[in-house]
Amino acid sequence: MSNAPVLVLGSGLAGWTVIKEFRKHDAQTPLMLLTADAGDAYPKPALSTAFAQNKLPAQLRNGLASELAAPLNLQLQTHTRALTLDLTKQELHTDQGVFAYSRLVLANGADPIRIPLEGDAADSVLSVNQLADYARLRERLHPGMRVLIMGAGLIGCEFANDLGRAGFKVQVADPASRALSALLPEQASLQLQQALTALGVAWYFGDSVIGLNKHSGALQATLKSGATIDTDLVLSAIGLRPQISWLKDAGLQCDKGVLVNPFLQTSDPHVYALGDVAQYASANNRLLPYVMPIMTAARALGASLAGTQTEVVFPVMPVAVKTPDLPLLLAPPAPGVTGEWQLLEEGVWKFMAVTAECQGFVLAGKQTSQRSKALQWLVP
Numbered sequence: 001m002s003n004a005p006v007l008v009l010g011s012g013l014a015g016w017t018v019i020k021e022f023r024k025h026d027a028q029t030p031l032m033l034l035t036a037d038a039g040d041a042y043p044k045p046a047l048s049t050a051f052a053q054n055k056l057p058a059q060l061r062n063g064l065a066s067e068l069a070a071p072l073n074l075q076l077q078t079h080t081r082a083l084t085l086d087l088t089k090q091e092l093h094t095d096q097g098v099f100a101y102s103r104l105v106l107a108n109g110a111d112p113i114r115i116p117l118e119g120d121a122a123d124s125v126l127s128v129n130q131l132a133d134y135a136r137l138r139e140r141l142h143p144g145m146r147v148l149i150m151g152a153g154l155i156g157c158e159f160a161n162d163l164g165r166a167g168f169k170v171q172v173a174d175p176a177s178r179a180l181s182a183l184l185p186e187q188a189s190l191q192l193q194q195a196l197t198a199l200g201v202a203w204y205f206g207d208s209v210i211g212l213n214k215h216s217g218a219l220q221a222t223l224k225s226g227a228t229i230d231t232d233l234v235l236s237a238i239g240l241r242p243q244i245s246w247l248k249d250a251g252l253q254c255d256k257g258v259l260v261n262p263f264l265q266t267s268d269p270h271v272y273a274l275g276d277v278a279q280y281a282s283a284n285n286r287l288l289p290y291v292m293p294i295m296t297a298a299r300a301l302g303a304s305l306a307g308t309q310t311e312v313v314f315p316v317m318p319v320a321v322k323t324p325d326l327p328l329l330l331a332p333p334a335p336g337v338t339g340e341w342q343l344l345e346e347g348v349w350k351f352m353a354v355t356a357e358c359q360g361f362v363l364a365g366k367q368t369s370q371r372s373k374a375l376q377w378l379v380p
Contacts, residue, residue, distance in 0.1 A: 012109050
């Protein structure tokens, strides 16, 4: 397969970044980007913060695919959906034909988790995971509308803040007992809830949407508790699931995501993965669906693809929660670490392990400026 290109599947941040990193080391090896959409670049984190700024979808683009491809000596294959993978022949089968590869980089991301709902309006629920999804949301939303968000996690809270600031009546339902319950100490959750409540956000904790029906020219959601919520639009923000079912069928080893070793190689020596689809051995077999891990992985993989085997080493990578009414910066403890959150001062929490070592932190509000200091607390 020496004449076949390095084939990158997916045009999100992971795909474009690994292409740029590879070209820093190798300007000549044939390189192809295959993507299900137009391939244009845009900052995905902006999707949950752009409404209050009244940004149109076109304003979020920071590069057209054709313009980005030209200086990178890159062949583009857009609007092409991957179907199956033949590891023996090193071929990717798509709805537009078969593409051979010398090495394949999986950067195809994750899909929004959709829970089954009852009712005649169940198919009207929106999720925002791509630029086209944001465009649909803008088309559907009109001033004064009521919005029900399913999920009080990171993306749900960001959308609640963004849409609340934009003047919409926002309601949030989540089976957990508080906002961002998996990432924050209780006091920080309560502060976030209070900040968003001041915008008019209403919370339904310990409950979840099980049905959605058309009602009086709008929608009515039925909760597990039996309560009902009248709304005009329902936005699902309950998480993402890596696109791996077809990769399992091809014979790649997968768990929550496709498993990669410290060099981002899958169980097949010619196939690599990074981004939302990957489950990293270098991060205790975790998924890392954030910007900083993607950039770190892409730099390492770009060098490896060009012939310099480079192990990915993830530094401490705090996550910024884009809730401007209460900005948050957090470095949660690794899964399975036993300990408790301790309030150090107003807006500052440490997660202290049973070993008396700091294994995480949360900074809220003005305290987010203490990022550098907080990083020094963490035990490597």
